[in-house]
Amino acid sequence: MFRHDQNTAGGVRDAVPELRAILDLIRKRWLAIGACAAATVAAGIGWLSLQPPVYRATATILLDQSQPTGGVLGELAALSSAPAAASEIALLRSRSLAEKTIQSPPDGSIPTPENPHAQRNQGLTTVVESPDQQPVRRIFDRMVGIRRGKGALHARARALADGAAEAIRVSFDGEGQIRLTPVDVAASPDDDAREARPQRPDGRYRVGGVELNLAVRGDVSRREFVVRRVSEASAVKRLLSDTRVVESQRNSGVIALTVDDSDPERAAAVANALCHNYFDLNVERGRKRASQTVGFIQSQLDEQLAALETAEHEVVDLQAENLDAIDSVATAESLIRNLSDLEVQRMRLDLQASSLSESLALLRGGDFDALGRIAQELDDPLAKSLLEQLSVLHMRLLLKGRSDGDPYALLLAQRSELLEERAGELAMQIVAVRETIQAIDDGVPGAYGFLSANSNAPGITVDPLTTGYLSEIARLEGEIASLQHEFLPGYPPLAQAIAALDELRAKVRDSLRGRLTGLQRLFEDRSELAKTAALAATDLPDANARVDRAALEDLRERVERQLASRLDAVALENDELGRYVAVLEERLGNLPEQQRRLASPMRRLETHKQIAAFLLTSLQEAEITRASTVAAADFIDAAAAPDLRYSPRIGFTLMLSSVLGLGLGLGLAWLRESLRRSLQGPSELEAVTGLPVLTTVPDFKHGKHRVAKATTDFIALRDDPHGVVAEAYRSLRANLRFAVGDVNALRTMAATSCAPGEGKSTTNIDIAWAFASGGRRVLLVDADMRRPSVHRYLKLDRGPGLAEVLAGTSEWRDVARSTDNPLLSVIPAGVLRASAGDALGTTKAQELIDEFTKSYDLVVFDLPPALAVADVETFAHRLDAVLLLYRSDGLPREAVSLATTRLRQAGAKLVGCVMNAHRADRSSASDRYQGDYGYGYTDAGGDGGPPALEGVEAALPSELEREVASASARDERF
Known part of the structure; x- marks a missing residue:
């Protein structure tokens, strides 16, 4: 079973398990292991009999996810944040949704599958259970031939008073009869809980203080149901515990909702009801948001309409008071229009400055989600390009630490293609800007007018400051044309206007050249970014993370510098526009008093008209959004009633119980073997004593080598000379020849044991007989x-014998007795009057040995146990050979080791060991092979009579006394 090594501290075993040892353990303890497995299987069957069936229904829904508006930065934020479906999963598992689902239908009806109100309200405060559908009970019904209907029962229970029954058993027989029995309270005389009765058409009953409304579907003959009332809190808790919501794959938008229930139809109905309530809640959320938007726009529109009405009255009043100023208002209208345009441009610059400031703060804080949204509002192509580079590098680093990087590598590949397309667009813009600059340099007539008319066209988009320059150039060109028609070229205002025109044209040319340089740099960066994204998508595993981090940090600094520089430029542009606004306001102030009084309300009137028109358009869009709000999710597959039971799985449970039982039994057997201190096989005995085991004598009272005719005074070579036990002693006779060298030189020998009851006397008799x-x-x-x-x-x-010979009262030849074997003589022990140890230690004993050897070829002594008395120590050294006998699975190994040590210290010539009462089914494979090879097959018996421990306690150390006593008491039973 184990290989045991003895250490000098205390002979502690070092058990080394092997596959063969495990097989030996199973063979030795198969009965205990089997009993443990059977007990575990029985416990599994008992557990199965108590478990209700569980059916799992699954509904799958698809979230209607809109595309991200933050470009690649928005996608990057999606990678770094929780899945988009996480909030929807939390909503599907929310208590508010469960509370709505457990409610009864609003009309108080029973929630049957045909009831349209049951699509959202399942009435789970009344639960119908089917005890006859438990797996073990269904198997029993099939075994005894009971056939039950496959119909269903739906119920609604309402307590009529306090202390009403919580559960009511509803039974149907095979003749359409129904029996109602309250489970936890006694039935009252007014109840319907009496004898079986026909079913009522309306399905209404009163029992145990509860009003029942029952609806039967299908055949319910011989069926048994239990209708339970549960509180709303318990129903919600149970529904939440039975509901699972997961996303089928990350960022797929497909959500699987599963519900467990003992009724397959109810499981599917509850799953679908949860989904319908979720869809309704989604619609309510969308409409609520749209309603808030509509309300805000409506309030703003009301304010603007009121302001518009006030401005209109003011303008009408002023026009009525200043009729002569109406014709001269056209001059002021041009200034008002230019001033309004400049105010709009300044507002745009303020918004751009706000976006740039927020982008800087987000960049420094690392908020890529918000930065992705703000980036779309930046009116700066170079800043957008740098932000795209930043996002690609950050995504590349993020993917290296993800196990699910493949889908996002595809995202990088798509981004690479999009960047290539944008680079192509930039190339077209570069060509357009270059042609515009060339036309201006060549003095093409109308070049500035064309640029002003197409300032927002693709490829020629200019900044607000340049747009202001172009407006001023158009005004100056008109003013110069008017002055040239009336005055000579040297007229000072004309010369000033021409100088201002040339200055503005130079500024426009410089702005266009700066834009051309920026577009060229942007084209190079975007092309390089497309290559980087393509490389990151195809060669992620080989990318150098350290290099990417350094590049990311460098690019972050470049983006920060660009945003800061652009913010300063916007501030300068805003200041420049402010100066132009001041000039126009000064010119407006130079108008006549009547025109100035009329210009201010007209300006407000025009502004309120534009704002009101914009708000009306926004209001219409918001109303359409609110009216067309639909659920942001829909069914892929609605839940259907499952055909197969999810749990408990009978076959799996029984198999698991068997495996656990076998494992537990094997573990307990292994633990017992690990704690065992006795010896069971020859290899263990050899390891402890350091002596060869010359024979293994089988147990003739138990096991497969049991001798049926064996009596209490069984001697193998005499009573069963052709048996396996006799063969074991013949093997001992042969093996002694190898142990002592020359067997003819062996004249005296003895076999002793550690303690009484190990079979040394019968062993010595069989050795002598052999x-x-x-x-x-x-x-x-x-x-x-x-x-x-x-x-x-x-x-x-018994006497006279050796005691009388040692005492000198008899001659040894006179006390020698003959036996059934003519070559075997025996000298019995006799009756000793003095100390046996003193008698064996005298010179008389040595003289007797010399006399014995002169008359016989071999003298075999039956000595006392080595640890019981000191007689062996005073006599054993006189013999040519001593054998140590050990009864298998008897005394602890420490006792055997101590006996070996004492015999060696006494000078005894130990030549080997004999393992007695050995059972092959309790030893290792190698020990069985050794035993079956020819060392013996049956047991040599014991000394007969109860084992005596007198003197053993004195000879053994105190820690071994209990072990010796226990083993000796066990041997007594054999």
């Missing part, structure tokens, strides 16, 4: 004068 049967003259001397037993096995008188 040598006598081999042709040698043998004398067997019973030297165990304290507890003699040889005479009993050979049916001789």
Whole structure:
């Protein structure tokens, strides 16, 4: 079973398990292991009998996810944040949704599948259970031939008073009869809980203080149901625990909602009801948001309409008061229009400055989600390009630490293609801007007018400041044309206007050249970015993370510098526009008093008209949005009633119980073997004693080698000379030849044991008989004068014997007795009057040995146990060979080690060991092979009679006394 190594500290075993050892353990303890497995399977069957069936229904829904508006930065934020479906999953598992689902239908009806109100309200405060559908009970019904209907029962229960029954058993027989029984309260005389009765058409009953409304679907003959009332809190808790919501794959937008229930139809109905309530809640959320938008726009529109009405009245009043100023208002209208345009441009610059400031703050804080949204509002192509580079590098680093990087590598590939398209657009813009600059440099007539008319066309988009320059150029060109028609070229205002025109045209040319340079840099960066994204998508594993981090940090600094520079430029542009606004306001102030009084309200009137028109358009869009709001999710597959039970799985449970039982049994057996201190096989005995095991004598009282005719005085070579036990002693006779060298030189020997009851006397008799049967003259001397037993096995008188010879009252030849074997003589122990140890230690004993060897070829002594008394230590050194006998699975190994040590210290010539009462089914494979090879097959018996422990306690250390006593008591039972 184990390989045991003895250490000097205390002989502690070092158990090394092997596959063969495990197989040996199973063979040895198969009965206990099987019993443990059977008990575990029985426990599994008992558990199955108590478990209700569980059916799992699954509904799958698809979220209507809009595309991200933040470009690649928005996609990057999606990678770094929780899945988009996480909030919807939390909503599907929310208590508010469960509370709505458990409610009864609003009309108080029973929630059957045909009831349209049950699509959203399942009435789960009344639960119908089917005890007859438990797996073990269904198997039993099939075994005994009970056939039950496959219909269903739906119910609605309402308590009529406090203390009403919580559960009511509803039973149907095979003849349409129904029986109602309250489970937890006694039935009252007014209840319907009496004898079985026909079913009522309306399905209404009163029992146990509860009003029941029952609806039967299908055949319910011989069916049994339990209708339970549960509180709303318990129903919500149960529904939440039975509901699972997961996203089928990250960012797929497909959500699977599963519900567990003992009724398959109810499981599907509850799953679908949860989904319908979720869809309704989504619509309500969308309409609420749209309603808030509509309300805000409406309030703003009301304010603007009121302001518009006030401005209109003011303008009408002023026009009525200043009729002569109406014709001259056209001059002021041009200034008002230019001033309004400049105010709009300044507002745009303020918004751009706000976006740039927010972008800087987000960049420094690392908020890519918000930065992705703000980036779309930046009116700066170079800043957008740098932000795209930043996002691609950040995404590349993010993907290296993800196990699900493949879908996002595809995203990078798509981004690379999009960047290539944008680079192509930039190339077209570069061509357009270059042609515009060339036309201006060549003095093409109308070049500035064309640029002003197409300032927002693709490829020629200019900044607000340049737009202001172009407006001023158009005004100056008109003013110069008017002055040239009336005055000579040297007229000072004309010269000033021409100089201002040339200055503005130079500024426009410089602005266009700066834009051309920026577009060229942007084209190069975007092309390089497209290559980087393509490389990151195809070669992610080989990318150098350290290099990417350095590049990311460098690019972050470039973006920050660009945004800061652009913010300063916007501030300068805003200041420049402010100066132009001041000039126009000064010119407006130079108008006549009547025109100035009329210009201000007209300006407000025009502004309020534009704002009101914009708000009306926005209001119409918001109203359309609110009216067309639909659920942001829809069914892929609605839940259907499952055909197969999800749990408990009978086959799996029984198999698992068997495996656990076998494992538990094997573990307990292994633990027992690990804690075992006795020896079971020859290899263990050899390891402890350091001596070879010369034979293994099988157990003749138990096991497969049991001898049926064996009596209490069984001697193998005498009573069963052709049996396996006799063969074991013949093997011992042969093996002694190898142990001592020259067997003919072996004249005296003995077999002793550690303690009484191990079978040393029968072993010595069989050894003597084996040598006598081999042709040698043998004398067997019973030297165990304290507890003699040889005479009993050979049916001789106890005395006179060795004790009388040592005392000098008899001659040894006179006390020698003959046996059934003509070559075997026996000297019994006799009756000792003095100390046996003193008698064996005298010179008389040595003289007797010399006399014995002169008359016999071999003298075999039956000595006392080595640890019981000191007789062996005073006599064993006189013999040519001593054998140590050990009864299998008997004394602890420490006792065997101590006996070996004492015999060696006494000078005994130990030549080997004999393992007695060995059972092959309790030893290792190698020990079984050794035993079956020829060392013995049955047991050599014991000494007979109860084992004596007198003197053993004195000889053993105190920590071994209990072990010796326990083993000796166990041997007594054999």
